Amino acid sequence: MAEGTMTGDTRTDTESAPAAGADAIARGLASYVRSVYEPTLLTRLRREGWKTFVDTPMPTRKAEEWRYTDLSTLEPESYVPVTCEGERLPVERLPEPVRAAMESDRDRAGVMVRHNGCLEHLRLDSALEAKGVVYAPLEEVADHRPDLLERFLFRSDVAPMEQKLWGLHAALLSGGYFLYVPAGVDVEHPVHAFRYLDQEGSVVSTHSLIVAEAGARVTCIDEYVSPDLERESLSLNGVEIFGADGATVSYLAVQQYGRGVKHFSMQHSNTGRDSTLNGFNVTLGADLARADVTSHLEGEGARSEMLALWFGDRNQHFDHHTLQHHEAPSAHSDLLYKGALTARSSSVFRGLIRVAEGAQLTDAYQTNRNLLLSPNASAVTLPNLEIGADDVRCSHGASVGQVDETMLFYLMSRGLTRKKAERLLVFGFFEEVLERIPGEGVRSRIRSSIETKIQAR
């Protein structure tokens, strides 16, 4: 069942491949599609994605959504799609950072490790399995439960400006998982996926599909790690979370890629009635990291907490793009994104609260705080509101500033060096989001990564 190890399977329908034409990208993708074994459902979705990609023009900086991140230099055809061959690695031969991370948290309901998109390790608590919980690669689910996959995979409402990359992500899909929690099942410990990338000049495209049925509860963590790469690699990622009535899902993405990686993550959570979907993004790595995070509040009384923290150094560019889409009445959303920037790094936050007509009694908040720690760092923040109902409580706030001189002075007067005082204040700045990270082990690893970044500056 290892993904993509067979080629030329009869089920791969090569004849219906879309016309490649003269388009180099299309040709590259066509050969890729033909080379990989997979169930017809995935092949079809891949082709649809590919068509979207080819038919959609590359967004330019004239588009509001891409005003501060230049996509025009992105050449998908310059990356080699990852392929999987050979045996799975035993746990002790997994890359060191992954093993270290795996050991940091003992209590896990499930673990999955992918190395350059290939599945190396998969474990799910057998008690949960008995209760009907599914934690499996997409291609396996496509074989056994195509009906389930058909219902959810690539079913999120994706904004026009996200279509290009969403299509590319689907076309190049190189592995993803499906986490399914049946009604009423409470998964106590986190389900944890590690994605390790060390193939130079490659493109990896991962997907996380999380479905929690009515009243179910689950916490899910995705971690992205790579060493510094010489030749740039591209990481595409899609996340779809579906929470049925009364479900509770906490999702955490921790991105700690090394140099030489561009990472694009597109996350959609779809909330049912009275469900709670919390999303958390930690962005520390890669040269360019863009996250499009959308909360579709579709059910009455739905709740969504959206949190993020980032720490940029060298010439990193982070772009966080959020949408709190209140489509149903009496829903609640609360966003808090905090970022610190040093060296020549830059960040963009563009968030929108959209309250549809009739979504009365909406309660929506949005806050973005930025800390500039060096003269060459820069931050852009665009907190937007579009309110179409009158009986709502909506507010947003944004700020950009430096470490408070008075506070620094106070700490230094107590005997701390400037550096130590600044370190304390940076952690103080992050604390309100840090403390809400689910999982002790992952939380302390994030702390130490921030620590390393502070020390290095």
Next chain:
Amino acid sequence: MPQNETIRDLGLDEYKYSFVTDEKPFFKAQKGLSEEVVRQISAHKGEPEWMLEFRLKALEIFYAKPLPDWGGDVASLDLNDIYYYLKPQDHMERSWDDVPQEIKQTFERLGIPEAERKILAGVGAQFESEMVYHSLKEEWTEQGIIFESIEDGLKLYPEIFREYFATVVPPQDNKFAALNSAVWSGGSFVYIPKGVNVDIPLQAYFRVNSEQMGQFERTLIICEEGAQAHYIEGCTAPSYTSDSFHSGVIEIIVKAGARFRYTTIQNWSHNMYNLVTQRAMVHENANMEWVDGNLGSKLTMKYPSCYLVGEGAHGEILSIAYASDGQHQDTGGKVIHAAPRTTSQIVSKSISKGTGRSSYRGLCKVYEGAVGSKSNVECDALLLDETSRTDTYPYIEIDENMSSIGHEASVSKVGEEQLFYLMSRGLSEQEAMTMVVRGFIEPIAKELPLEYAIELNRLIELEMEGSVG
């Protein structure tokens, strides 16, 4: 409480000054825009060659630039269905007595109080594209203050004019600035010499009175070092059935240590497209304030800007918008911090009623090197109906870490408790509602000169009439 019922008719939706004066134009250009029209305008005004060249170049830029794809809906605006120039009289009026009776009537019916006219030190009343009435107190002339129509500014003070004209808003800035640069007509030219303090506001009251006539007013104001002045522009136009168009450009230079305030109360009729570029260049330790009220028009897109280019410069923008049925007020402000220790503040209040939509759109930009800059933006929106809509689109771009920038916005509706409390104190529902709305705009109303504050309050009151019951 049947709230939605009671406030249904609250808004400023019915245009109160809907009347038409017979127009007797002296010269009327043909509809639509062409190089020929631009040449005619320039020739008619007897302009120097450089201005004609400037206009023609601007026209090319206008053709080259695409329509904005953000903000309000300008797609239904037919730029070929507009008169680009009209001239009601061929000479400037000298005194009030010479102003034609019908124009006086128009002012009368607008409700400009007699007292106000007397107080007005200099009135530049713009009737159809050009200044028809213009008087200036003698003492001001002695002080060297220039307050002329823009055309006379060009004729009489060509050197000052050419030095500053289009330096703050070049034609390349945006499509409508380019259009204005090509066909501008009417507006004021103001020059306040060094150290002069003008304590009575300079006022220009003007109106557009011809159907489908575009008004491309252009105002150039130079406030020399240490000078102080306040300029007021208010406008109101009769209601017509087909769309009208107004696209002005206001350029202000506030030199070191000077203080300048520019106040606009805009109450165009509800078929007007109002697309205006207002910008001030603010130098060392100078202070610029925009007070911007937008009540009328079908669509207004206007973002008064302060370019803080000198150390210690301060910019302030107070903005109020009222959008009722069918109206879209897309307003806000821009502050650009390009020098150290510059400070700015934007306060925006908007009210949306019926199907009205008000959008705050703003920019706060801090360039690298603008150390110690501070900016604060506050936006509050009040929604009166289920169908009303409000948006907030702030852009905050910070390239300097030694700066402090904040933005806060909130959206609310008139609280039932507020109404209940006021009514329990004996106020009628309508009075209570009026009071809440007035309280909401108070921070801006109090910044207006008395007569304007009265006018604004009167307008709000008029709109509240019959809103309950």
